[in-house]
Amino acid sequence: MKTIYAYTRQQAISDGVLRRLEDFLRHELPEDGTIIPRLDTLRSLDGKFPLGELVITPAAAHVLHPTDVLTCLMRHRLGDWGHLDEEDRASNECALKNDERLFSAYHVPDKNDDRFEIRFYVITERNREATTVLLPEDY
Numbered sequence: 001m002k003t004i005y006a007y008t009r010q011q012a013i014s015d016g017v018l019r020r021l022e023d024f025l026r027h028e029l030p031e032d033g034t035i036i037p038r039l040d041t042l043r044s045l046d047g048k049f050p051l052g053e054l055v056i057t058p059a060a061a062h063v064l065h066p067t068d069v070l071t072c073l074m075r076h077r078l079g080d081w082g083h084l085d086e087e088d089r090a091s092n093e094c095a096l097k098n099d100e101r102l103f104s105a106y107h108v109p110d111k112n113d114d115r116f117e118i119r120f121y122v123i124t125e126r127n128r129e130a131t132t133v134l135l136p137e138d139y
Helices: 009-014 021-028 035-044 058-063 066-077 086-098
Strands: 053-056 102-110 113-124 130-134
Touching (some): 009 053, 021 035, 021 053, 021 066, 066 102, 066 130
Parallel strands (some): 053 130
Antiparallel strands (some): 102 113, 113 130
């Protein structure tokens, strides 16, 4: 009999495959006391669904500016799916009703070189326990 083990989000965080968004913000934003209120505002926002635990991949953390991440997470929570075609938008609207996975795509300037634009995804799990910010190559 073959035993299959699930790789949990907590293991992924421990292994460095994912980072807690709060840790990313603390590292990237100046210590001006606005980090936690920004996250609290995001979580208390009267959105279409809960985001759950917020995580980001290391690759996304390297190229995305924290303010862009927070803004796009707010857009995602409000049902603004970003740069998706009509079919994918309709799929998300259906997923809202059926507790399925929610997917958004956004374009923002590269924090390391604003001459370039970065496409990234925001994905909320079907059980709404977590939302992940990631690059297409992380998917």
